[in-house]
Amino acid sequence: MLDFLKFLKWLLKTLFWLIGGLIKAIFGLDQEAEEIKFNGKVITDKSFQILNNAFAKDSTTAYYKDYAFSYADVPTFEALDEHYAKDKNRAYYCDEYREGQNYYLTKKQRVVTIHNADLQTFISLGNGYAKDKSTAFFDGIAFNVKQVSSLVSINSYFTKDHVSAYLNRLPVAGSQGKTFELLEENFAKDALNIYYYGYTGEGHPDEERHSICIIPCERASFKILDYRYSKDDHHVFFLGFTLKGADSKSFEILTEGYAKDKYKVFFQQKKVEGADPETLEVYVENGQYGHDFNFAHDRSSVFMDDKKLKIADVATFKVLGENYGSDSKHVFYKTEIVKNADPATFTVYPHDFGNADSEDATHKFHEGTKVED
Template sequence: MRKFLVTLILVSTVISCSKDDGMDDNILNGTYAKKFNIIHYKTNPMYDVDKKTFEILSFDYAKDNEHIYFGNKIIAGADIESFVLVGDYMSKDKNHVYYREMILEGADPETFFAIGGEIPKYFSDRKKIYNREGKPLNINISKFRILLENYVIDDKNVYYDGRKISGADINTFEPLSDTYSKDSNRVYMENRVLEDANPATFVIVADQSRKKSEIYTKDNRYVYYYGEIMEGADPETFVQIGNIYAKDKNHIYESKQILDIDMKNYKIWENGIYIKDKTKVYWGGTPVEGVDVETFEELGEENLAKDKNHVYSGDSVLEKLDPALLKYIGGPYYLYKNNILYLGSASLLGKKRKLETDIDGKNYVYMGDELIKDKKHVYYAGQRLKEVKPEELNTADDARKLKKKIIDGLLGIQKQRK
């Protein structure tokens, strides 16, 4: 459960870091902002930037008429006319390849390219394969193949995220997921061997109602939680239920913990973070104290729930919210009276930001991917997008394309009025 929460906090922090850092006078994207007419990267002022020609290239790259910037640092000598982004922290111009703001010595810019999907983890020029930190890898480039996002192979070895999987048999090697793989002799978690696992019977335990998760795995002898044996769990009857829970013929589990839950009378909601029976409610492995079990229900995707008396974030009561007035809209958005609230995880777990948004609570449409619109504006993560009109966002495909632009740092955010 702790891993789940940390992930939520990190994601929401990325979205709202400029606001938390006091850089919200004019948020240009998630990392660049203008405060007192000075461009900032996060909290770092960029005094020498030419504001008239300043242009954001991505979340962490920008340029003006004289320089290319990685964050707030100048990429010394970069050629503005030929400069292009190649990956998250990789770029090139006609003269050099760069990792962050540093020249990647020996790399050939003419033939340098990214290998793989939207977030490439490998790069190549005519001579070498590089990992995402720009480190050359000892891989036979003529035999190089991508098996799955994290896994690559040449004529001798298998690699996970640029690290060799020692002893892997290239002829029988099979990726099972982004984390697990096996060959005829062993099972691997990332690039390490799971010594007790049987490759002939090893499987990832699939949630009954959603896509595969990587929390639980099993073979004919054991059940594993993130690669650790769950003593006493029955592999034959073990299945995952919800996002984080599992059960076998004897018990219900959260991680390796056995929960005191009635196996014949339990309920898990669609998001799968809370579980209850007739007498108690759990949030992960933690009992929710003082709850009215009969009226308790999970609310959406943001670790929220309510009963007839309270609204809950995790196992804590949110005293300021009346449960009778709180309605779930979609994603991290909720309607409270006529106000749209953005209840992303950071706002409920100690981050200083307003819950209220400028969104018209009487005329709104939630489009998915944290995108919502009213008659006048489009919003992402509760913040108004300056350059997008409501009529430009009508379909799921529109939302997907818009979300990619936001993630790439190509759209600006308008400070809330409230």
Template sequence: MSKPPKATNHPEYVIEGDAVIRLSRRMPLWDKHDRPLPIACPSAFRCIAGRWFTDGVHVIVQAQHGSDIAYEFYYRIEDADLATFEVLNQRYARDANQAYYIRGKTIRTRSPQAFRPLVYESWRWSDEGPLVQVQRAHEFYAVDSEAVYLNGKRIAGADGASAVGFESGYLADAQRVYYFGRATDLDRASFTCGLNADGRLVFTDRFGPIEDGKRETALDRCIADEWRPFFTARPELTDYWWHALQQPSQPTAAVEFHGIRLAGLDSASFAAHELDYGYAARGIVCGDAHGMHWLHEYTQGPSRLERISDRPIAALHVLGRRYFTDGVTVFYTPNHYETPRPLRRTDPADFRVLQHGWARDRSRAFYLGVVKKGVDPARLRLEGCYAWDGEHLLCDGKPLKIDAPQATFQVPHPAFLLAGDKLFCGRRPVSAKRVHLPTLEFLGDDFARDRAHAYVVTYESLVEIDGADPATFRVIEPGIAQDEARRYDANALRKALRND
């Protein structure tokens, strides 16, 4: 008769013979490869705290991959000092020699005795009703005497001795403000937070309100009313952006652009450049002698500036549609409502904008701001939506496999490729049984004909025009054609096809 399982100090785990069993899975502890985890002394297994355990020899940690759909597993810390091992929270622990992060990371801290989760001021509802300030320990940030850590990784440049925690991913040391481990350009001396009238936590510095680690320096005057309760409750705060908005009749050096007050910019060196995207869409880069910003304009809600470069606005140079440079970095702008994206390791002096979204530097080809690996920029040929370099063929930046020599390629229309005896519309082959390729000719952007038919060009292919006479079919103006019997409007033909 087998012995009954032996209980541990954790209700989820029992000892059966030489195995530690997790009851919810009814199986021994497993590693990240789903193999049984070696347990040195099963009878000594116990929970230290939370997800940290020991078998009397090693520290055993229950970790996981993922968050929404999590896969749990266990691993051993081989060299932990059990006599001094201390769990700090669900993610951090330490002993006399080093610290640990729950994802299997050993932190070689120089001051393990000072290692701890970062403490910050927060608010909670008291039993009596009003909000009261309390101290909390952060789940993801930790500090020691020298450094600050996020998820077990040291934050470059952050000073642990002077670190102060805040809610919502913010921390600060004596010099800088950080947001989820990333250094920001926020003003450390005036950075502060508090509750607004609706109980919402808000952040600001002297130059503007802060959202998601970025200063909102484009300030519509209506925002002053939203922040009135915050500054009314903090009379010790003076000379902030909010105070300047209370005196609109007084002279100010702040910039007014498109009816928006751009706080914190130097009016003497201010300039703005509009980038044309077509269809009446535009993007705006503006700034002063101290940096460049992307202006987000919204039909609803306040506009805002997002800093994109520390270079002066006078250094901005438009390289071509969607590409510009600050003299050091090349930026690609996908559209008017997304922030320009810096292209890493590009030299503006070598960068050339081509056509149809393509660009190149000395060693790489780019399509819509993305490096196309393996494409030779020196041999790159562009026609319509197609590009090839002797080895690769791409359509709209995506590889297209065609069994035909590139020497035979012809692009009779920006959307069509003739490769040997095959015709493609974009990436789609056009049937040679339906279209007579030897006599096919394109008549402008909207029409084509062969010996048997006249066609209207659509996004997907060539569509035969019923009753049209190819022998007398001709274009008389852009988008309009006629034969001996009728007149044809390309847009009307396409609309009729969509409605079928």
């Protein structure tokens, strides 16, 4: 009888344990509450509401990451995207920045209150842009457009409405916004023109006035060759400008800024005088070392960018890096001979060492000039 009671007691405990475990598993009673985090911090306030990765609010305060909006109307506060928010009284643009002295250590938050925005119609367009029924904004600052009702953002640089396209909030001259679209690389088009945008060519007379230009091309035969070059059946274009004297049919891009046709060699937009296109080769070593300039050669001469090294020996010339080269008799820095340098023992440091970037058996040099130890 005693053994039976012990068995019954054990059986009841086992059944209780099994049933209790089943109930906990079904209702999650044995699981710890999942931690809620915002901006890397654990949230314990049950009234705390995360709106997106950047904005949140509790019963008394709205937040942009670490920044507390003590003046926000919390019940009506809403996030529009990762940067824009609004309540019944104001619209806000928020972002982060770093200060120079502590650049890698801390981020700080910046909040721009957008005054005079029409809150009923205020919306985010993405990429830092927003609008209401009458005004366009970028990073919370108003800018002028021709038709705000049709304004959309393309990326952080480009917007368009049905009238015009805009680059950095400035109208693209001659553009038709309704049909404007970006192409591959640095090119765009609309129903009227094809455009090149970005850096428009060192030394070009229109450089300061143009961050985008209309390519004077034949549209039907236009082709993009890479991020700088394009052509049609009659002309070649570099950064959107006509590459004078280039033969479109035989034009080909080489490496390190060089190109050629059957008549000429080019370095970027410049003709390489005296270079033979049939035998021109670009030194593969250009890409193996630190350098600001590039070397190439044909059957009789060595070139740095568009300039000829007047006495370099093609048969023995080699690229050393950091804008140095050498042949059996001389060391060159860019196009100039390095005086008193021995090509047999000359080496270039991978990084500047003290006040020098190179040395031979007896001297040290910096940018082609001998320096004292």
